Amino acid sequence: MCIINKSLSLSILALFLVVTSFTQTVIPNNNKCLKCHGNDYYKFYNRVIDKEVHHRMNPYFIINKTLYKKGVHKSFQCTDCHATEYEIYPHKAELKLEAKNTCLDCHGSDETFAKFHFEEIEVEVKKSIHGKLMGEDFNCERCHKQHYYELNARNKTDINKIVDYSNHMCLNCHNYTENKFYLLSDSTASIDEKSHSWLPNRELHFKKVRCLECHAQQNDSLKVPHRILGKEKAVKLCVKCHSDNSLLMSSLYKHDIKENRNKFGFFNGVLLKNSFVIGANRNFYLNSISISIFSLVLLIIFIHAFIRIILKK
Amino acid sequence: MSTKIYLYPLLIRIWHLINALAIIFLIITGISLQYSDPLYPFMRFDLAVAIHNICGILLAFNYIIFIVGNIITGNSKHYIFRIKGYISKLMKQSYYYSIGIFKGEAPPFPINESNKFNPLQQFSYVVIMYLVLPILIISGFGLLFPEIVINQLQKTSGIFITDMLHIIGGFIVSIFLFVHIYFCTIGKKPFKNFKSIITGWHEDNH
Numbered sequence: 001m002c003i004i005n006k007s008l009s010l011s012i013l014a015l016f017l018v019v020t021s022f023t024q025t026v027i028p029n030n031n032k033c034l035k036c037h038g039n040d041y042y043k044f045y046n047r048v049i050d051k052e053v054h055h056r057m058n059p060y061f062i063i064n065k066t067l068y069k070k071g072v073h074k075s076f077q078c079t080d081c082h083a084t085e086y087e088i089y090p091h092k093a094e095l096k097l098e099a100k101n102t103c104l105d106c107h108g109s110d111e112t113f114a115k116f117h118f119e120e121i122e123v124e125v126k127k128s129i130h131g132k133l134m135g136e137d138f139n140c141e142r143c144h145k146q147h148y149y150e151l152n153a154r155n156k157t158d159i160n161k162i163v164d165y166s167n168h169m170c171l172n173c174h175n176y177t178e179n180k181f182y183l184l185s186d187s188t189a190s191i192d193e194k195s196h197s198w199l200p201n202r203e204l205h206f207k208k209v210r211c212l213e214c215h216a217q218q219n220d221s222l223k224v225p226h227r228i229l230g231k232e233k234a235v236k237l238c239v240k241c242h243s244d245n246s247l248l249m250s251s252l253y254k255h256d257i258k259e260n261r262n263k264f265g266f267f268n269g270v271l272l273k274n275s276f277v278i279g280a281n282r283n284f285y286l287n288s289i290s291i292s293i294f295s296l297v298l299l300i301i302f303i304h305a306f307i308r309i310i311l312k313k
Numbered sequence: 314m315s316t317k318i319y320l321y322p323l324l325i326r327i328w329h330l331i332n333a334l335a336i337i338f339l340i341i342t343g344i345s346l347q348y349s350d351p352l353y354p355f356m357r358f359d360l361a362v363a364i365h366n367i368c369g370i371l372l373a374f375n376y377i378i379f380i381v382g383n384i385i386t387g388n389s390k391h392y393i394f395r396i397k398g399y400i401s402k403l404m405k406q407s408y409y410y411s412i413g414i415f416k417g418e419a420p421p422f423p424i425n426e427s428n429k430f431n432p433l434q435q436f437s438y439v440v441i442m443y444l445v446l447p448i449l450i451i452s453g454f455g456l457l458f459p460e461i462v463i464n465q466l467q468k469t470s471g472i473f474i475t476d477m478l479h480i481i482g483g484f485i486v487s488i489f490l491f492v493h494i495y496f497c498t499i500g501k502k503p504f505k506n507f508k509s510i511i512t513g514w515h516e517d518n519h
Contacts, residue, residue, distance in 0.1 A: 200362040238358030276473040279349035
């Protein structure tokens with residue numbers, strides 16, 4: 001009887017541990033917040049009018065629970081970054097006036113995150129066209145959605161996904177069809193059907209390379225360049241990428257530059273994973289074979305012509 | 314004694330001229346693109362792309378004219394040969410070009426209205442016009458409109474395969490061009506054949 005009780009107790013404990021290990025990712029406090037901020041509508045009891053009311057949630061304050069749980073900050077409680085007073089509803093109006101925590105508040109000067117070079121990123125952003133024009137207003141949040149942030153260039157192997165993710169960040173503002181740029185500026189720095197018209201195979205370039213390849217100052221210590229340049233400083237020389245010493249190797253393909261550099265004799269072989277870049281993907285063996293065949297043909301022609309001239313045929 | 318035959322009608326000469334110019338520009342711009350280098354710029358990259366695209370489209374249209382024209386006029390007979398005994402014909406012609414010509418022998422397959430090309434010419438023209446050029450045009454079309462090219466084929470980029478076919482095809486055509494031009498100098502007068510393709514009259518004085 002005692003043995004049965006003991007094994008039952010252990011089973012219950014084991015079950016408890018399993019259940020708690022699963023529920024660890026679902027943070028109760030977040031559930032409390034997400035009850036309202038995870039939906040398009042929220043309801044609360046309005047004591048003034050003495051009844052329960054439904055309100056539409058401000059779209060900027062809605063958190064996509066699925067994306068949040070995929071992001072790198074999924075284990076965070078809302079109050080890790082937001083003030084603890086937000087746990088009380090209705091939220092105090094003055095809370096909105098409080099300074100929000102920034103990425104650097106956690107990530108700056110911390111050895112754990114040293115490999116990400118957050119401080120250098122901050123310097124680069126300040127030097128970028130965004131930083132120069134918008135100053136402190138241009139923070140990480142403008143491009144990176146901290147609630148859903150996933151490691152991208154560092155983790156993903158599919159270049160197309162890296163390109164898509166990165167360009168989506170730029171086009172979130174600089175897109176003609178859903179232009180939000182006018183919210184920030186009177187300028188017209190948005191992509192429309194006329195812009196980049198000088199670029200051969202425009203759509204293919206948009207699909208295969210990031211805006212950053214031409215519009216950012218590359219930085220050797222950063223995986224992704226953050227010093228976005230003004231359009232007048234953008235790379236417009238095709239051969240910067242379409243050549244043996246392709247710029248793509250120090251930008252988009254920087255993450256696996258060490259592998260596949262000369263795969264099957266191809267210069268910049270890693271580019272072949274995703275595409276074929278004319279001028280950058282020459283092949284050592286094909287070059288050698290073609291030059292040899294060409295030289296042989298010219299030699300035969302020369303010898304034949306020489307004999308004809310000598311024999312006057 | 315020399316005999317004159319009207320071998321190349323005006324339309325064929327115009328077609329040949331367009332083909333020749335398009336191919337020369339395509340080879341020059343193609344080499345410039347393939348071996349582009351910021352330190353030794355031969356031609357501006359975007360300019361080379363534009364010229365290459367225009368000439369490629371021109372060549373494709375000219376190719377359609379070639380196919381349609383051959384069907385309508387019956388000129389396609391010059392590109393049809395019987396496989397039986399053809400190798401020995403090729404050998405005879407090869408012998409003539411490599412040895413016979415130096416001995417002063419007469420060409421084994423003299424040019425006339427029904428045999429416009431000797432077997433070697435015929436074979437090389439068939440390979441170029443009916444095999445290499447279609448590959449070049451189709452792959453070029455794929456590179457001009459990359460969205461129509463399949464993304465991956467057996468874990469290899471579709472664009473990569475298309476580009477390799479295009480580059481290899483272009484290389485074969487450029488080799489053909491050199492050999493073709495050289496062979497046109499063969500004859501008693503080196504410029505006789507060049508004159509023929511301008512005037513249309515072939516002078517047989519072997």
